[in-house]
Amino acid sequence: MLHVEGDPFRGAPDAPAVLVDTLGSLARLGADGEVTAAAILHALPALQAALRPRIDKDFPQIAALLEGQRAAAQVWSLHAEQHGHGNSEGLRRLLLAMVRDLRIVPVLLARHLARLRLAASLPEEQRRALAQLTRDIHAPLANRLGIWQLKWELEDLAFRYLEPATYQQIARLLDDKRSGRERFIEQVKQQLRDALEAQGIRGDVAGRPKHIYSIWKKMQKKNVPIGELYDLRAVRVLVDDIPACYAVLGVVHALWLPIPEEFDDYIARPKRNDYRSLHTAVIGPEGKTLEVQIRTHEMHAQAELGVAAHWKYKEGRSHSKGGDAAMEKRIAWMRQLLEGTPGDEAGLLRELDTELAEDRVYVLTPRGEVMDLPQGATPLDFAYLVHTEVGHRCRGAKVDGRIVPLDHVLRSGDRVEILTGKVAEPRRDWLVQSNGFLASARSREKVRSWFHKLDRARNLQAGRELLDKELKRLGLAKADLTPVLARFNAANEDELVVLVALGDVGPHQVGRALLEYERAQAEPEPTASPVVSRAPAKKGRSDFTIAGVGNLLAQPARCCQPLPGEPIVGYLTRGKGISVHRVGCPTYVRLSTAQPQRAIPVEWGGVGGGHEVDVVLLALDRKWLLKDVTNLIAQENAHVAGFNSQPERGTGRVHLNVRLRVNDFGQLSTLLGKLAALPGVEDARRAT
Numbered sequence: 001m002l003h004v005e006g007d008p009f010r011g012a013p014d015a016p017a018v019l020v021d022t023l024g025s026l027a028r029l030g031a032d033g034e035v036t037a038a039a040i041l042h043a044l045p046a047l048q049a050a051l052r053p054r055i056d057k058d059f060p061q062i063a064a065l066l067e068g069q070r071a072a073a074q075v076w077s078l079h080a081e082q083h084g085h086g087n088s089e090g091l092r093r094l095l096l097a098m099v100r101d102l103r104i105v106p107v108l109l110a111r112h113l114a115r116l117r118l119a120a121s122l123p124e125e126q127r128r129a130l131a132q133l134t135r136d137i138h139a140p141l142a143n144r145l146g147i148w149q150l151k152w153e154l155e156d157l158a159f160r161y162l163e164p165a166t167y168q169q170i171a172r173l174l175d176d177k178r179s180g181r182e183r184f185i186e187q188v189k190q191q192l193r194d195a196l197e198a199q200g201i202r203g204d205v206a207g208r209p210k211h212i213y214s215i216w217k218k219m220q221k222k223n224v225p226i227g228e229l230y231d232l233r234a235v236r237v238l239v240d241d242i243p244a245c246y247a248v249l250g251v252v253h254a255l256w257l258p259i260p261e262e263f264d265d266y267i268a269r270p271k272r273n274d275y276r277s278l279h280t281a282v283i284g285p286e287g288k289t290l291e292v293q294i295r296t297h298e299m300h301a302q303a304e305l306g307v308a309a310h311w312k313y314k315e316g317r318s319h320s321k322g323g324d325a326a327m328e329k330r331i332a333w334m335r336q337l338l339e340g341t342p343g344d345e346a347g348l349l350r351e352l353d354t355e356l357a358e359d360r361v362y363v364l365t366p367r368g369e370v371m372d373l374p375q376g377a378t379p380l381d382f383a384y385l386v387h388t389e390v391g392h393r394c395r396g397a398k399v400d401g402r403i404v405p406l407d408h409v410l411r412s413g414d415r416v417e418i419l420t421g422k423v424a425e426p427r428r429d430w431l432v433q434s435n436g437f438l439a440s441a442r443s444r445e446k447v448r449s450w451f452h453k454l455d456r457a458r459n460l461q462a463g464r465e466l467l468d469k470e471l472k473r474l475g476l477a478k479a480d481l482t483p484v485l486a487r488f489n490a491a492n493e494d495e496l497v498v499l500v501a502l503g504d505v506g507p508h509q510v511g512r513a514l515l516e517y518e519r520a521q522a523e524p525e526p527t528a529s530p531v532v533s534r535a536p537a538k539k540g541r542s543d544f545t546i547a548g549v550g551n552l553l554a555q556p557a558r559c560c561q562p563l564p565g566e567p568i569v570g571y572l573t574r575g576k577g578i579s580v581h582r583v584g585c586p587t588y589v590r591l592s593t594a595q596p597q598r599a600i601p602v603e604w605g606g607v608g609g610g611h612e613v614d615v616v617l618l619a620l621d622r623k624w625l626l627k628d629v630t631n632l633i634a635q636e637n638a639h640v641a642g643f644n645s646q647p648e649r650g651t652g653r654v655h656l657n658v659r660l661r662v663n664d665f666g667q668l669s670t671l672l673g674k675l676a677a678l679p680g681v682e683d684a685r686r687a688t
Contacts, residue, residue: 185207428462
């Protein structure tokens with residue numbers, strides 16, 4: 001996770017005043033007791049330390065809120081580390097991805113606003129850093145969550161500290177015109193009240209304050225002086241329902257001449273943060289422009305308080321695609337959590353834990369830049385996101401300073417460093433999905449494109465090597481590929497081999513198709529009147545069903561060690577029951593050729609428990625090799641039944657002979673592929 005620790009603005013001399021101001025804002029936002037308690041405990045570290053064991057045991061939701069504040073402090077420190085020049089949107093996403101309980105976001109906004117209100121007494125450098133953090137993180141979050149009551153003040157205060165001369169200039173221009181503007185607004189309000197009363201419409205009419213930062217932004221956007229802005233003179237009308245909104249709009253347009261290009265219907269088409277209102281501009285009394293906003297009381301509460309506005313609102317739509325859709329869904333769930341009906345908080349928390357599967361992770365480059373990846377992404381995905389050439393040259397990776405394998409699954413907040421070679425040499429086993437090297441389709445396409453550019457001869461050679469290696473593992477060396485060509489839409493063996501080389505077909509898919517074909521061929525043909533009847537299934541040590549023979553022990557042959565799912569045949573031994581072999585086992589072929597009457601059809605019964613199989617690995621004799629091998633076996637839910645090693649003199653290599661206990665040949669095939677991908681392992685195959 002993030003290395004940077006601590007909140008750079010915590011522990012200031014005015015901390016008690018910050019806490020009091022924060023609690024006041026949270027009260028106006030309707031925060032519950034858990035959120036308020038978490039805000040107090042964060043501001044009082046000594047009290048938090050004393051109560052922490054009790055909190056962790058009895059109040060897990062408060063513990064999660066405290067953890068969220070610590071995660072936020074790491075993001076603030078990361079922003080300071082980048083001196084305000086990093087990816088601000090990435091930091092906002094990282095923050096929302098790291099906190100488990102998203103109710104903490106209004107706490108962070110309220111506390112930050114309190115610090116800004118008291119920042120005038122801080123040194124200029126610290127004041128500007130606080131304001132830059134506001135502009136980059138807090139104000140956009142307040143905007144996204146629709147908390148206008150906090151948003152406008154966060155923006156104005158940050159603007160005041162970052163650009164004091166421009167702020168003061170606009171403030172003076174507003175003050176110079178304030179008295180005339182106030183008389184004009186009072187005249188407009190009275191005219192509009194009279195017109196609404198004449199139409200029998202109930203509505204509250206009030207003047208609307210215009211915030212300095214929004215005035216400056218509109219001047220920049222329209223490239224006009226302050227005097228040419230339409231909405232310096234503005235009124236707002238609040239009514240009871242939506243039909244009344246449109247009725248008021250008709251009255252306004254009948255009373256004064258509308259300016260068509262300045263009309264916006266945010267009721268029919270709400271903004272992305274669910275802001276809803278009617279905006280229109282008209283030529284009012286004395287020929288002066290006037291903005292009128294019309295909304296219901298509920299919409300006004302939503303605009304001022306955002307996620308905390310009302311208790312029964314539910315947001316069910318997403319306005320963006322890909323990673324944006326996932327982030328918006330996460331914010332929508334936060335709204336449900338904050339606004340659920342009283343008493344339903346526990347249920348919503350359970351839904352948040354079980355149903356909200358965030359499908360993005362946010363990790364950091366060594367310089368602290370935030371990168372957005374799909375859930376399950378690996379360091380190799382990260383390398384290809386940085387640059388295609390970095391991915392092609394990737395030879396290893398570090399996460400938080402620790403070397404990890406390339407199939408390591410990244411988590412939000414991880415800091416990733418890629419170790420590269422001088423030459424671009426992607427590995428073909430990166431394309432094998434079961435190996436787990438790449439979670440991103442874009443990354444796999446980049447690797448596949450690299451191999452597509454190679455000449456056909458090299459692709460044929462590499463594909464043949466991959467396929468032969470897999471078939472050897474499965475005991476299918478030199479198998480005829482003709483029966484499975486149609487399954488992969490290949491016209492001949494060479495075409496199938498090229499598909500394997502390019503990653504379009506996995507070698508394990510070919511192996512499985514061959515095994516299924518052999519199993520189908522090994523099944524006895526049905527006849528109209530069977531010569532032998534099937535006796536009740538008799539299960540030996542390995543759960544086999546034997547046709548026509550009762551009370552005989554069946555056991556897997558040690559020479560080929562068949563596994564469930566493979567085609568098998570039986571051989572009647574002297575005194576040891578039925579010996580079960582894989583189809584094609586050289587020992588069985590030799591025995592059955594000499595005495596064909598001892599060959600007996602068998603099949604897998606209700607298989608249970610593990611099955612032993614010998615595996616041979618050839619690897620460089622390096623430090624931690626045995627640890628890496630045994631850890632991987634355990635991660636794949638297999639078991640080690642026996643283990644021995646034989647070093648090769650003078651070569652630096654070692655042969656590892658491992659007896660495994662696995663469920664079936666599918667598990668064995670996946671495990672062999674991952675063992676072969678371990679650093680230093682040159683070959684991993686089933687013993688013959």
